[in-house]
Amino acid sequence: MLRLDRLELQVGAFRLSADLEVPGGASVAVMGPSGGGKSTLLSAIAGFLAPVSGRVLWDGRDLGPLSPGQRPVGVLFQDNNLFPHLTALQNVALGLRPSLRPRPEERARAEAALARVGLGGLGDRRPAQLSGGQQGRAALARLLVQDRPLVLMDEPFAALGPALKAEMLTLTREVLGARGATLLMVTHDPEDARAIAESVIVVAEGRAAPPVPTEALLADPPPALRAYLG
Amino acid sequence: MAGLCLGTLAPLLGRAGGGGLGPADWAALRFTLVQAALSAGASVVLAVPVARALARRRFPGRSALVTLLGAPFILPVIVAVLGLLAVFGRGGLLNDGLRALGWPPVSIYGLQGVVLAHVFLNLPLATRLILQGWLDIPAERFRLAATLNAPVWAVLERPMLRQVVPGAVAAIFALCLTSFSVALILGGGPAATTVELAIYQAIRFEADFAGAAQLALLQYALCGGAALLAVALTRGPVLGAGLGRAVERWDAGGLGARVADALWIGAAALFLLLPLGLIVLRGIGGLDDLPGEAWGATGRSLLVALGATALSVGLALALALRGGALAQVAGALPLAASSLVLGTGLLLVLRPFVGLGAVALPVTALADALMALPFALRSLAPALAEVEARHGRLAESLGIVGVARLGIVVLPLLRPALGFAGGLAAALSMGNLGVIALFAGQGQGTLPLLMAQLMGAYRMEAAAGVGLVILLLALGLFWAFDRGGRLDAAAR
Incomplete structure (x- = not known):
């Protein structure tokens, strides 16, 4: 279970507060107007941004003292999720151990993960030799081998076309759902939220609200979200 | 870093005699300032029409010419001087022509020669800086000016030049202050001695270490001031790329403007290419005359160049990783301490303990490394910032931190910048005649020193041969490092 305990964040003059819980294994969309603080919230959970006050807890354990790499958190960014100079296999294997020479068993796990996301046999390619969708799949494969119980995604497939994006979301749900991981995903698109998330955290007006069931929220959005969705 | 650059000040301060500056020293100071001011002024004044012509014309070979404008930066100074001698020297093309017409010959020695050489070396830099200014004016502004029928010169070009020119003048002024090889060959005598040359003469011929220390301090202050001024006035990177396009214009279609532009471009290309071409031609002829020492000197030059490259890139990387204002200041310090001043300081420190000959090559490599450091840092720091940002x-x-981060992420992605920085350092060191002239004993010289000695003995054919070898090695090293960094980059 993820708990944000009276969390106060500040970036420059921008402030954001959050006091909420996300049950273990849940898939939650993070929505709200641009500049509302969605990415800021994820940064704090991932450990890139130190809170002014309050705590981030996972299963009761304070994550404050842990660096991003030590947290039980896997991250997928908007872009640059793969190192351009490494092969897909090396990129995936970095989820296991910070080394460019995976041991045989690590290699096998990375290859299995690539096969799981439909990239079997493409492990030797570099990101530039993969399509946008394939790059997204490789990044998913790394999340898979990382095996972190909490996964954060910041509009991960925003650069893909609608059909490809739907495909990637389905794959994400399958892959992470099978592991019982908890997912927080920033998205602009209500359809994404419907497709993948059972509840939504609205981030607006300096506050991240506790999760609300998706259908109920989208059927009757609060004013800030309504203005944004149009 | 700061220790090395500022540390050399201490022995200088300790040794500087209390006698004050003699009349010869004042003359050297005056000459240094006058030649630098004239060189900077002439380079920039000539660069403006050339840059304008390049900015608004498209013609076959334009990109080759722009690339060529980057070359003099790594062109060994002493080789360039030899090329100029071939054109403007006593037996050069110009005087041959004048003689044929029955006119009196002109001399390349003295102030006019020093300024000529500095213009040759810095006109390309000035042109690139000013061309960048022209290309930084957004194309839409030219369109706007065209639709309004507004005078482009008054509304766009003059304001741009007012911003760019002071920085260009200051940068070239600072570079010309530290010129040693040019003054060594084309200057000399009471009327045309620079401070750097005076330091060299004080040590080499008079063993006057107190006087040399005093002059070195003077030079330190001079260059420090000029470098600060240049940094304050310069905007944007000097080595910036992206000079490939020409801006579409609607105000320069007249025949007069076209002819003028063609003449400016032609004259600049001739001025730059003719000496270079003659170096290659005469160098090929002189290869047969290469003295036996040339092989040993080549080996030593390569050792020094590679050592300087490793040191320079290593230091630059450490500074770039350290980051912050302190690292920036440390990286800029070598601009104030010219390599000859640095060498003088080191010489004063080391002289009591070791034979100078024993440390000649390491000290030269160190001084060359420091000289190249600001440029290496300028290439690495932005690249590193981009890697970190991305x-x-x-x-x-992913928990990739510390040394693992360096090996897995940073170094592989920095390779193009590392290659470029290494190429610059290697080429600069290969062609640099500075500290080695102070330290080297018999049979210890590098190629540039050998070349200077041959020129001093009027063995011009052999000097041209050595010059060609230096040129090829400098360009070859730059190419090899730069290419090595880029190899495989296509896959990224």
Whole structure:
């Protein structure tokens, strides 16, 4: 279970507060107007941004003292999720151990993960030799081998076309759902939220609200979200 | 870093005699300032029409010419001087022509020669800086000016030049202050001695270490001031790329403007290419005359160049990784301490303990490394910042930190910048005649020193041969490093 305990964040003059819980294994969309603080919230959970006050807890354990790499958190960014100079296999294997020479068993796990996301046999390619969708799949494969119980995604497939994006979301749900991981995903698109998330955290007006069931929220959005969705 | 650059000040301060500056020293100071001011002024004044012509014309070979404008930066100074001698020297093309017409010959020695050489070396830099200014004016502004029928010169070009020119003048002024090889060959005598040359003469011929220390301090202050001024006035990177396009214009279609532009471009290309071409031609002829020492000197030059490259790139990387204002200041310090001043300081420190000959090559490599450091840092720091901006968070979230981060992420992605920095350092060191002239004993010289000695003995054919070898090695090293960094980059 993820708990944000009276969390106060500040970036420059921008402030954001959050006091909420996300049950273990849940898939939650993070929505709200641009500049509302969605990415800021994820940064704090991932450990890139130190809170002014309050705590981030996972299963009761304070994550404050842990660096991003030590947290039980896997991250997928908007872009640059793969190192351009490494092969897909090396990129995936970095989820296991910070080394460019995976041991045989690590290699096998990375290859299995690539096969799981439909990239079997493409492990030797570099990101530039993969399509946008394939790059997204490789990044998913790394999340898979990382095996972190909490996964954060910041509009991960925003650069893909609608059909490809739907495909990637389905794959994400399958892959992470099978592991019982908890997912927080920033998205602009209500359809994404419907497709993948059972509840939504609205981030607006300096506050991240506790999760609300998706259908109920989208059927009757609060004013800030309504203005944004149009 | 700061220790090395400022540390050399201490022995200088300790040794500087209290006698004050003699009349010869004042003359050297005056000459240094006058020639630098004239060189900077002439380079920039000539660069403006050339840059304008390049900015608004498209013609076959334009990109080759722009590339060529980057070459003099790594062109060994002493080789360039030899090329100029071939054109403007006593037996050069110009005087041959004048003689044929029955006119009196002109001399390349003295102030006019020093300024000529500095213009040759810095006109390309000035042109690139000013061309950058022209290309930084957004194309839409030219369109706007065209639709309004507004005078482009008054509304766009003059304001741009007012911004760019002071920085260009200051940068070239600072570069010309530290010129040693040019003054050594084309200057000399009471009327045309620079401070750097005076330091060299005080040590080499008079063993006057107190006087040399005093002059070195003077030079330190001079260059420090000029470098600060240049940094304050310069905007944007000097080595910036992206000079490939020409801006579409609607105000320069007249025949007069076209002819003028063609003449400016032609004259600049001739001025730059003719000496270079003659170096190659005469160098090929002189290869047969290469003295036996040339082989040993080649080996030593390569050792020094590679050592300087490793040191320079290593230091630059450390400074770039350290980051912050302190690292920036440390990286800029070598601009104030010219390599000859640095060498003088080191010489004063080391002289009581070791034979100078024993440390000649390491000290030369160190001084060359420091000289190249500001340029290496300028190439590495932005590249490192970009790597961190793009991939820092991903590395962080995967727990790739510390040394592993360097090996897995940073160094591989920095390779193009590392290659470029290494190429610059290697080429600069290969062609640099500075500290080695102070330290080297018999049979210890590098190629540039050998070349200077041959020129001093009027063995011009052999000197041209050595010059060609230096040129090929400098360009070859630059190419090899730069290419090595880029290899495989296509896959990224």
